[in-house]
Amino acid sequence: MQESNKPQAEEQELIQVSGETNELTTAKDGDEAASQSEMTPSLEQLLKEAELRAAEHHDAWLRAKAEADNIRKRAQSDIANAHKYAIEKFSSELLAVMDSLEAALAVENATLENFKNGVELTHKQLVAVFEKFNIKVINPVGEKFDPHLHQAMCMVESELAPNTVTQVLQRGYLLHDRVIRPAMVAVAKAKDA
Incomplete structure (x- = not known):
């Protein structure tokens, strides 16, 4: 009987040992899980x-959207003011011409x-x-007619070549390179044969 008890005792020992191992493994896994849960946030x-x-x-x-809106509004205001007051410097320079004219009219x-x-x-003040401000006079007497710079008012017979400006009826003006008023001119035409 002792022999038959021996395998049972060994079996119980093995179960006990394996149980302890399982408990150790479970405890170890629990510790790892606990340390992992501490390391990784929930x-x-x-x-x-x-x-x-x-x-x-x-x-x-x-904040960025509000800043962009403020910049856009400021830019619109600056553009509106630039259009509104674009000729401020020019106007202030013309005041001296106006003063001269008023002084001339005031003389008794x-x-x-x-x-x-x-x-x-x-006139000298106005020319200055x-x-x-880069306003240039268009005075094309003797030049070839240019429809971009001149406005033909009439055609006259002349000794000059056809399509040549013979007379300037009213001078034109350029602002930098843009025509602000074309010159009104008389243009030569070919003589009738």
């Missing part, structure tokens, strides 16, 4: 962090020669203002 923590980051990004986006005992001198001085 889903709730991840969600809170993601929500915080999303809120920060949303706030940054709102003026002679014809004084008026002529005053008009000549005023035009030069300062």
Whole structure:
């Protein structure tokens, strides 16, 4: 009987040992799981962090959008002011010409020669203002007719070649390279044979 008890005892020992091993393995797995759970945040923590980051990004986006709107509004205001006050410098230069004209009209005992001198001085002031702002005179006498710069008012028989400007009825003006008023001209035509 002792022999039959021996395998049972060994079996119980093995079960005991394997149970201890299972307990050790389970305990070990539990420790690893606990340390892993400590190292990796829970889903709730991840969600809170993601929500915080999303809120920060949303706030940054709102600020950037507001800044862009402010820049757009400022640019529109600057453009409107530029259109509205574009001729401010030119206007202030013309004030001296206006002052000269008013001074000439205010003189009570003026002679014809004084008026002529005053008009000549005023004309010089106006020419100086035009030069300062790149306003150039178009005076094309003797030049070939150019429809981009001239406006033909009439055609006259002339010794000059056909399509040549014979007379300027009203001078034209350029602002830099843009025509602000074409010159009104008489143009030569071929003589009738």
